[in-house]
Amino acid sequence: MLQRRKISPKNIKEYQEYISEREIKRIYNLAKKLKGKKIIHINATPKGGGVAEILKSLVPLERSLGLNSLWYFINNNHGFFRITKKIHNAMQGSESFLNQEEKKCYLDFNQKLADSFKKIKADLVTINDPQPLAIIDSYNSCPMILRLHIDLSCPNQKAVNFFLPFFKKYQAIIFSLKEYIPKELKIVKKYVVAPAIDPLILKNKPLNVFQKEAILEGLGINPLKPLIVQVSRFDVWKNPLGVIKAFYLAKKEIPNLQLVLAGVGEAQDDPTAMEILKRVKRYAKGDSNIFLFSDPKEIPTTNELLINTLQSWANPVLQLSIREGFGLTVTEAMFKKKVVIGGNVGGIKVQIKDGVNGFLVNNPKEAARRIVEVIKNPRLAEKIGKRAYQTVRKKFLITKLLKDHLKIYNQILR
Numbered sequence: 001m002l003q004r005r006k007i008s009p010k011n012i013k014e015y016q017e018y019i020s021e022r023e024i025k026r027i028y029n030l031a032k033k034l035k036g037k038k039i040i041h042i043n044a045t046p047k048g049g050g051v052a053e054i055l056k057s058l059v060p061l062e063r064s065l066g067l068n069s070l071w072y073f074i075n076n077n078h079g080f081f082r083i084t085k086k087i088h089n090a091m092q093g094s095e096s097f098l099n100q101e102e103k104k105c106y107l108d109f110n111q112k113l114a115d116s117f118k119k120i121k122a123d124l125v126t127i128n129d130p131q132p133l134a135i136i137d138s139y140n141s142c143p144m145i146l147r148l149h150i151d152l153s154c155p156n157q158k159a160v161n162f163f164l165p166f167f168k169k170y171q172a173i174i175f176s177l178k179e180y181i182p183k184e185l186k187i188v189k190k191y192v193v194a195p196a197i198d199p200l201i202l203k204n205k206p207l208n209v210f211q212k213e214a215i216l217e218g219l220g221i222n223p224l225k226p227l228i229v230q231v232s233r234f235d236v237w238k239n240p241l242g243v244i245k246a247f248y249l250a251k252k253e254i255p256n257l258q259l260v261l262a263g264v265g266e267a268q269d270d271p272t273a274m275e276i277l278k279r280v281k282r283y284a285k286g287d288s289n290i291f292l293f294s295d296p297k298e299i300p301t302t303n304e305l306l307i308n309t310l311q312s313w314a315n316p317v318l319q320l321s322i323r324e325g326f327g328l329t330v331t332e333a334m335f336k337k338k339v340v341i342g343g344n345v346g347g348i349k350v351q352i353k354d355g356v357n358g359f360l361v362n363n364p365k366e367a368a369r370r371i372v373e374v375i376k377n378p379r380l381a382e383k384i385g386k387r388a389y390q391t392v393r394k395k396f397l398i399t400k401l402l403k404d405h406l407k408i409y410n411q412i413l414r
Contacts, residue, residue, distance in 0.1 A: 001116035005046045005071040010060040010200075012399070018199055019399045027399070030406035031065035039069040039409065040120065042135070043128035044084070046073045049233070050195060050328040051128050051149055057198035057398045058405065065406075072117075074131060080109050084131045085272050090159035091130065091150045092237060092323040097158040107134055114138035124413060127170075136169045143171040143412050149195065149325045151237075151346040152180040160184065171412050176326045176347055191408055194350065195326045196401035197335060197392070203304040204335055207312060215309045218300045221291060225256045226375050229314035231307050231332075234263040234276040234294060237323040239343065241283050242364045244290065246320065249368030251289075254375055260310055262293045264303045312336045315381055316359075316374045320367055324348050331396045334358065334388035339381050341370045351396065357387035 012024055041059055043051050055071050062069035074080075083102045090097040098106065114135045126145045127133055136144050146167070152160075152175070160182050167173060167182070172189040175181050181190055197204060213223045221227065228247065232238035240261055247259040261280065263273065277294050284290045293299060299306055307329075311317055317333035319342040326347030333340050334351065342348035344360040352358035359374075361367045374381045 001075060001113050002042065002072040003046075003075050005055075005059075005073055007056065007060045007063075007071060009064065010057065011064045012061060012402070014200060015397075015399050018393060018397055023399070023403070027403050027406065028065065030403065030410060031062075031067065034406065034409055034413070035066035037067055037123040037409070037413065038121065039067050040122040040125045041069065041071045041128060042073070042117075042125065042132050043071075044074050044081070044131040050326065053197075053328065054195055054398070054401070055128065057201065058402060061398065061402050062405070067409075074113065080105070081131070082272070087130050087159065088150060089237075090156040091152055093151075093154040093156060095156065097156055097162070103162070107137075110134035111138055124409060130163075133163065134166050136166055140169075144169075145172045145174065145408065145412065146170045147174045148180070149176055150180070151177075151323045151325045152182060153177075153346065155182070172408065174408065177350060180325075189412075191404075193401065193404045193408075194347070194396060195328055195331075196396045196398045197328055197331045198398040199335065201304065202302070203308050204332060205308070207305075207308055212309045212313050215301055215305060216313060219291065219293070219306075221258060221260065223313070225258050226254055227258045227260065227310075227314040228316060228318055228371055229260045229262065229310045230318040230320065231262045231310060231329045232319065232321070234261075234273045234280060236276060237321055238263075239320045239322050240276065240280045242320045242322075242367070243318055244280070244283055245364035246318070246367035246371060247290070249365060250371040250375075253372045256289075257371075257375075258289045258291070260291045260293065260314070262306065262310055264293055264296050264299060264306065307332070308336075311338060315339055315385070316341050316371060318367065318371075319343065319348060320361070320364070321345055321348065327351065330358075331392055335392040337382075337385035337389045339374045339384045340388065341367050341374070351391065352388075353391075357384060357391050 041055055059069045059071045083106055113132055122142050124143050128147045174191045174193050178192050216223045230243045251257045311333045316339040319327055319330045321343040324346040330340050330348055330351050340358040342352050344362050352360055354360040359370045
């Protein structure tokens with residue numbers, strides 16, 4: 001039921017370009033008391049999406065500091081993930097929630113997950129997704145932390161009521177924003193920790209211009225024409241139809257504008273993505289300047305290289321979400337010194353200060369106006385892009401997230 005994810009080693013010293021020697025020493029000091037401690041991370045899927053991306057860097061960094069950190073994920077189960085997609089949507093505010101049969105299926109599956117996990121001894125377990133959240137009902141061999149990345153600012157109350165008994169059993173819950181903490185959670189220890197990106201992975205490393213041009217041309221994109229991009233799974237909360245509306249409005253002033261919606265389906269836990277993609281294709285009406293990427297088999301490069309190329313070539317980059325737990329695609333683009341035009345919601349608001357290091361918008365019309373402004377004013381784009389990069393470097397890199405986690409582990413295991 002749970003499968004261990006193999007990871008490549010990392011070393012905190014590799015990040016000296018982005019973190020001071022003093023901060024590295026602080027991280028080593030925090031790790032001293034945790035040496036040899038077995039920290040288990042559990043999430044839904046081994047790749048695709050922000051959670052897997054974070055664990056891919058966080059777990060090996062913890063191991064490099066002497067922690068015996070391991071990562072487990074749920075084996076592919078589309079029936080279960082169809083149910084948990086409804087949970088995700090309800091937590092973010094959709095009106096429908098699980099019926100009695102679906103609730104039973106969810107709880108039974110978590111019971112099986114717990115049974116398969118009971119033989120594994122640990123000092124601390126961190127649950128990183130709602131999918132295995134109810135494991136705590138049957139597994140209590142060590143302290144457990146819940147890490148929720150979802151936008152819980154306006155949840156379906158039925159979902160909150162269903163999960164509240166499980167929430168209360170955790171030693172601590174980590175949220176991405178303070179406004180996501182349910183008012184009913186009064187006893188449980190709560191932390192607010194922003195997610196982060198790894199500057200050293202291929203997705204965020206600088207690429208040379210010839211490499212980027214070759215990839216774009218291989219995708220059928222004209223490098224000489226202006227390009228805007230949104231990198232997100234095809235999900236109703238990511239508002240892909242709103243992105244296309246903004247594109248059509250902006251195109252009235254920039255006729256040769258190109259748009260890419262990149263949602264290459266690596267994550268196993270989103271069985272509804274293809275349904276949304278069909279709607280998007282219908283809405284795009286076969287426009288030759290709209291490029292939709294969803295199937296990894298149709299991409300002539302790796303997903304990491306694809307995203308890096310698109311984010312580092314386009315300007316502006318869009319993230320017009322109507323709900324967003326945090327939005328690491330925003331962080332990635334800002335780190336590449338791009339102007340990000342983002343929905344005025346959730347974690348996007350934490351990262352972007354409107355008009356300073358990016359733009360916040362409330363509808364496609366506002367987004368279109370900003371698209372035109374950025375493309376027609378390269379000096380403004382450069383100024384905002386530099387500020388965006390500094391914001392990420394200061395607040396949203398994996399080294400800071402590692403430090404925050406070590407502090408929490410120490411407090412829970414004290």
